[in-house]
Amino acid sequence: MKKYTTLIILVILIVIAGIGTQLYKQTKSNQTPMKGYILIAEEQELKLIEDLGLCADEWQVVITGVGALNIMQSTRSIPKDALVVNIGYAGSSNFEIGSWVDVTEARLHHPKVTYPEPTKLLNVRAKEVGVTPAIADKMHQAICYSGVDFVTESIFRDCAFDMELAFIAGMGFTRLCSIKYVSDNLDIHTYREVGAGVDAR
Numbered sequence: 001m002k003k004y005t006t007l008i009i010l011v012i013l014i015v016i017a018g019i020g021t022q023l024y025k026q027t028k029s030n031q032t033p034m035k036g037y038i039l040i041a042e043e044q045e046l047k048l049i050e051d052l053g054l055c056a057d058e059w060q061v062v063i064t065g066v067g068a069l070n071i072m073q074s075t076r077s078i079p080k081d082a083l084v085v086n087i088g089y090a091g092s093s094n095f096e097i098g099s100w101v102d103v104t105e106a107r108l109h110h111p112k113v114t115y116p117e118p119t120k121l122l123n124v125r126a127k128e129v130g131v132t133p134a135i136a137d138k139m140h141q142a143i144c145y146s147g148v149d150f151v152t153e154s155i156f157r158d159c160a161f162d163m164e165l166a167f168i169a170g171m172g173f174t175r176l177c178s179i180k181y182v183s184d185n186l187d188i189h190t191y192r193e194v195g196a197g198v199d200a201r
Helices: 002-031 043-051 068-075 165-169 188-195
Strands: 037-040 060-063 083-091 100-108 140-146 160-162 175-184
Touching (some): 037 043, 043 083, 043 175, 060 068, 068 165, 100 165, 140 165, 165 175
Parallel strands (some): 037 060, 037 083, 083 175, 100 140, 140 160
Antiparallel strands (some): 083 160
16 A cells, blocks of 8 residues: 555646746746737748848747738738838839838738729838847838739839738738838749749849
8 A cells, every 4th residue: 555655646746847847948938029920922032031141049930931821811810010021022013132121111012993992001120120230220211012922023123022022011010111122024934943042133
């Protein structure tokens, strides 16, 4: 009987030790909260986070998928007051391939129709989220137009084109930053090459 009692006590101590370890891990995790959310459209854009001098481990990185419906599906559970940083490839009519854009405003791209609609001013700059100053200081400050298809021609200059940002902005986040890497000058072949790691500059 004494041996069984000793065994039971030993089991109880092991269980208590296990619970204590879990509580410690949870407490430690709670003491190092994430800075916010980084949204990228595709896995190939993960390298851009490191290029900007950001540490992915300090952020909740969400791969949203391309386009409006994917954005709505993947971001609907993110708190509206969270810091949200969208990082990704974008085209431009005239910005140099390989340059960066610190987006100031998000708009929809629909050149064949005109109607009143809101635009979204982005209220967080690249420097504020920890981008390496040497990179941030050289960024273009520009509008980004989001379309439902890849933009291959446009009369708009000194701006960027993507397929996500306006839809992210439409989700109502109150602290939003967007940083775009110019992958192409409205050429889908170049975009694919850059995404695959080819230096197109």
